[in-house]
Amino acid sequence: MGKLRVIGIGPGSIENMSLRALKAIENSDVIVGYNKYIDMIKDLVEGKEVYSTGMMGEEDRCKEALELSKDKNVALISTGDSGIYGMAGLILELRKDEEVEVIPGITASSSAGSVVGAPLMHDNCNISLSDLMTPYEDIKKRVKLAAEGDFVISLYNPKSKGRNKYLMECIDIIRGFRKDSTPVAVVRNALRDDQNYTLSQIKDFDDSTVDMMSIVIVGNSKSYLKNGYFITPRGYASKKRDVSRR
Amino acid sequence: MGKLRVIGIGPGSIENMSLRALKAIENSDVIVGYNKYIDMIKDLVEGKEVYSTGMMGEEDRCKEALELSKDKNVALISTGDSGIYGMAGLILELRKDEEVEVIPGITASSSAGSVVGAPLMHDNCNISLSDLMTPYEDIKKRVKLAAEGDFVISLYNPKSKGRNKYLMECIDIIRGFRKDSTPVAVVRNALRDDQNYTLSQIKDFDDSTVDMMSIVIVGNSKSYLKNGYFITPRGYASKKRDVSRR
Structure with missing residues (x-):
């Protein structure tokens, strides 16, 4: 046995x-x-x-x-x-x-997050953009609600040849709920030998480096870039002592 | 240095x-x-x-x-x-x-998930119920949107002495978007020596065993209990070959 x-x-x-x-x-x-x-x-x-x-x-x-x-x-x-x-x-x-x-x-979002700093520090979600077993309409609805809920959003399976427009469409949906400077990370082959990543603001996001080996992480309303790190504070400024700008 | x-x-x-x-x-x-x-x-x-x-x-x-x-x-x-x-x-x-x-x-939701089966198999989110640095109104809004988006929801810091009603209120919010038989797991001290857990349906959920060492996981619309396991299918039946009942 x-x-x-x-x-x-x-x-x-x-x-x-x-x-x-x-x-x-x-x-x-x-x-x-x-x-x-x-x-x-x-x-x-x-x-x-x-x-x-x-x-x-x-x-x-x-x-x-x-x-x-x-x-x-x-x-x-x-x-x-x-x-x-x-x-x-x-x-x-x-x-x-x-x-x-x-x-x-x-999980891949934890690996990818560790490469670019601390993007997942507060409430966060994982969404797969693969429509192999989930209708794309359901995926888009989920992306919209996650954006509205101010989650940090990790997108798994963000892009493949058969669905190369989904990622930009989903980023556009999220952008409707975020300020232009919201950080976006693309981490490819996180914690593997051929790891690489890009950090950008959502207004400038470019999907050309994204493939199936990538995770895309979009910040919440409080996330920011500092000294090359993607940081999400643990809470909201109104409730915490402000340590972020010292 | x-x-x-x-x-x-x-x-x-x-x-x-x-x-x-x-x-x-x-x-x-x-x-x-x-x-x-x-x-x-x-x-x-x-x-x-x-x-x-x-x-x-x-x-x-x-x-x-x-x-x-x-x-x-x-x-x-x-x-x-x-x-x-x-x-x-x-x-x-x-x-x-x-x-x-x-x-x-x-992360704690992965540890807790592994104890009860495979609850996190599809899109999922982590939400902390601690209001130390986030207003409770924001937490409730996020719980509602996650429920509406049909995420599997992992609740971190689900209950403490100072806020012993939040968990039941949040479960009630989620219940508004789920069928009565939706599985809920309470996993306490996951993968530690004194681990224990309970599985129930959301209609019968009881928070009496929950404390700060617990993670509470609520399924999506397709999650089910089978032979003592909490299972979330990888996608939606309309898109996949049905393997769940064979």
């Missing part, structure tokens, strides 16, 4: 993974995951049975992982947190009586 | 911390933090200079950490992600020319 561990490996390097995730991978007989993610941790995977598939094979991967876990210890890996746009949900939807453990990781 | 590392240690155990956070603490001369958090990692801290304060000393802690970092390597620790309701923002607000590195961790 084996066990299936659904593991979030964080941004994609071994050093940003938890010790628990690391040990769970080491103690597994079989590693299942998208081949690009398995490549990121290939030192850990060496010598183990590997079942990897292309990006679109998610449901097959989950079924295979559940089947294999009947007599082996299986690690199903995804980047970020396994529980946020990861594999934990689909596994639990498909699960019958297999033993499953969900191991969380650092 | 030292360096200040602002470190998110995750839920509070060494095993759920990243290797990067672990190494950064090991390589620091001084550890600064709330004494309860320092206790959680006391094996790592042994033999080091420690500057700990009570919970309300946040600004003093940050100033002390910046001052100390002028000639020592300093680790300023907080639980969860240092960039989400953590210390990274205040440090960058107060920073003059000190060298600062932000090291992310697993």
